[in-house]
Amino acid sequence: MIHLTINGKAIEAPDGVTILEAARLYNIGIPSLCHLKDIHTYGSCRICVVEVEGMKNLAASCIVKAKEGMVVHTHSPKVRAARKVLYELLLSDHPKDCLNCTRNQNCELQELGYTLGVTESRLSGEMSPAKVDVSPSITRDTSKCVLCRRCVTVCNRIQEVGAIGAQNRGFATVVGPAMGLPLDSTACAMCGQCTVVCPTGALTETDGLSKVWAALENPAKRVVVQVAPAVRAALGEEFGLPAGTLVTGKMASALHEIGFDDVFDTDFAADLTIIEEGTELLGRLSAALTGGEAALPMLTSCSPGWIKHIEHKYPAQLGHLSSCKSPHTMLGALAKSFYAEKIGRKPEEMFVVSVMPCTAKKYEIQRPEMGQNGIPDVDAVLTTRELARMIKASGIDFLNLPEGGFDRPLGLSTGAADIFGVTGGVMEAALRTVYELVTGRELPFDGLHVTPIVGLEQVKTASLTIE
Numbered sequence: 001m002i003h004l005t006i007n008g009k010a011i012e013a014p015d016g017v018t019i020l021e022a023a024r025l026y027n028i029g030i031p032s033l034c035h036l037k038d039i040h041t042y043g044s045c046r047i048c049v050v051e052v053e054g055m056k057n058l059a060a061s062c063i064v065k066a067k068e069g070m071v072v073h074t075h076s077p078k079v080r081a082a083r084k085v086l087y088e089l090l091l092s093d094h095p096k097d098c099l100n101c102t103r104n105q106n107c108e109l110q111e112l113g114y115t116l117g118v119t120e121s122r123l124s125g126e127m128s129p130a131k132v133d134v135s136p137s138i139t140r141d142t143s144k145c146v147l148c149r150r151c152v153t154v155c156n157r158i159q160e161v162g163a164i165g166a167q168n169r170g171f172a173t174v175v176g177p178a179m180g181l182p183l184d185s186t187a188c189a190m191c192g193q194c195t196v197v198c199p200t201g202a203l204t205e206t207d208g209l210s211k212v213w214a215a216l217e218n219p220a221k222r223v224v225v226q227v228a229p230a231v232r233a234a235l236g237e238e239f240g241l242p243a244g245t246l247v248t249g250k251m252a253s254a255l256h257e258i259g260f261d262d263v264f265d266t267d268f269a270a271d272l273t274i275i276e277e278g279t280e281l282l283g284r285l286s287a288a289l290t291g292g293e294a295a296l297p298m299l300t301s302c303s304p305g306w307i308k309h310i311e312h313k314y315p316a317q318l319g320h321l322s323s324c325k326s327p328h329t330m331l332g333a334l335a336k337s338f339y340a341e342k343i344g345r346k347p348e349e350m351f352v353v354s355v356m357p358c359t360a361k362k363y364e365i366q367r368p369e370m371g372q373n374g375i376p377d378v379d380a381v382l383t384t385r386e387l388a389r390m391i392k393a394s395g396i397d398f399l400n401l402p403e404g405g406f407d408r409p410l411g412l413s414t415g416a417a418d419i420f421g422v423t424g425g426v427m428e429a430a431l432r433t434v435y436e437l438v439t440g441r442e443l444p445f446d447g448l449h450v451t452p453i454v455g456l457e458q459v460k461t462a463s464l465t466i467e
């Protein structure tokens, strides 16, 4: 342990931590922008500067290590003045269109200006050229990029996709694919993790709302919405509830109130997926046990981000994928065939919307194999954030809504489908189903001993095992 003083307070911290980390151990707030705890430390924005006695220049607290005997001032007049100028420099090359930016009121840069007390933008100068790149899932607006490079770290080190990086030098620096290529012509998995960590509106989900509003206003369309399991545990955050609060009932009520004709649960199709995938796995295992050819291990095909990744990076292993559609496209196909027939509608009169936790689903519905006779299984995909915007735009008092429910029959499901929303859930549901199909008994709660692959980065290790 080391001992230092921050703002006159005696601090004890593990040797090796940065000044920022030491301060946060004692709830001393230091503003930051480019820093992302445990993931990205680059030191580019300098917003986290502090004054260290004996040091000539202000120190970026996210990269400078705390040392024994250090005396640090995090909010001295010199520090506060420096942070304001640094912020104004960032603003001098940033479009000030907050009112019509999709990240308005959900933007770290905007929030930072408020925290620092910046009330004017005194500096103006040359602006970086704006380039807007719209892929099926992700929209890049380079004019809003603050070059924090969080997205680069997440894409390269966490996901190991490597679709984006910093290009050019100095004022000409932009973050994007090599040679200025559009995102959808690269190995981008469309997972959207870059949009999650982007502190501004430079990387956002591609708009799906316009199409959905138009369908709702079209009396010739029967508009069906389905919701993925993870959304009901994430939507509440957009309305100020603690992360993880389950809002299934209020969400169903809100969707009915917005005007969707049918509110279905993707869990219904998750159950179908498990039966399909479990049966397919049994078939492959039987084939292997009787000396036949079988691609084992079998890999899930539920995630379009994963499918795109394996197509780009591990094409030799495509045969290991299950042949099942993803659950939401399965439900879309059912809604436009089985359900449409039951209610006397033609497939082309049905408009299916999926609310999903992953931007790759936006890309997936455009794949030519995801539909029949030129009619897509799903017509639009919204993210959780987009659904929240839709609820707010409809003037719905979300927190005081009654607890509603999904419509039948495509709103029924089991616990196996529910756990799709958590890491390892798909595999657990599939293995438990296979066990029951083979033995006729339920696998005990603690009877499953497997390790899920988490994130695309771990795919590399698993891939070596398969090889």
Ligand code: FES
Pocket: 031, 032, 033, 034, 035, 042, 043, 044, 045, 046, 047, 048, 049, 060, 061, 062, 063
């Ligand atoms: Fe420390 Fe950006 S947060 S330099």
